[in-house]
Amino acid sequence: MIVELIRYDVPEDRRPAFEESLAAELRRSADCADYELLRAGDGHCLLRVKWVTDAGPAWTFAEEHITSRARYTSTRVAGQGGSVPTLYEWAGGAEAFERLTEVFYGHVKRDEVVGPLFAHMDPGHPRYVAMWLSEVFGGPDRYSRERGGYAHMLAQHLGKAITERQRRRWVSLLMDAADEVGLPSDPEFRAAFAGYIEWGTRLALSNSQPDATPVQQAPVPRWGWGVAPPYVP
């Protein structure tokens, strides 16, 4: 996503007309995902536009009032609006996910349905999956930096031919473990958590089939609250 910052210096008497036609122009642009015009104390304005196309279109408006413009790419350092905590923070951070996966894989190993798949599990596996989950839920990107990111996770599932019965058991053992280690039990957190787990396990199942042709390279997904942000009494 390309973000463009354009500085406008518009004479005071021209500002209302300028703002009105600028807004109309941006609303019409199919390449524009979002925009905001900010005004400084000295009267100059800064327009922030998010373009959907990677290259960014050759858009221009009221060129005679533009005093500078520059294009930027978004980074992972971004808020979610207001002071909404990430799911990672809400859950209790890295330590909470480590507790979860430690208990979870203890049960997985002893389970007759999924246990055989994990017979040769790397001893670091619970920790790696905790790193993955932490990153997905808005924590530090350690899995991407230290463990090979999406491509490595994908490689671990390829050819495993996970069945629907195994997927369901995996989900159900994880939800039990979430209760056991005391992950937050509020409906909003659990709905978002379960949403990702449902999505992720279905992908793991389909990517693990012998005839699967999954996407080979992708960023580690990021999962947020969805339509039910944390409940504020």
Ligand code: HEM
């Ligand atoms: C949201 C769902 C899932 C996530 C986030 C996930 C995550 C991961 C990750 C990150 C790894 C690689 C760990 C490393 O860096 O070495 C991995 C490996 C693996 N996953 Fe999954 N997984 C999911 C679903 C499943 C399901 C449903 C199954 C089977 C029922 C499964 C079976 C395995 C197995 C067998 C390995 C290799 C373990 C080893 O031998 O070390 N995964 N998973």
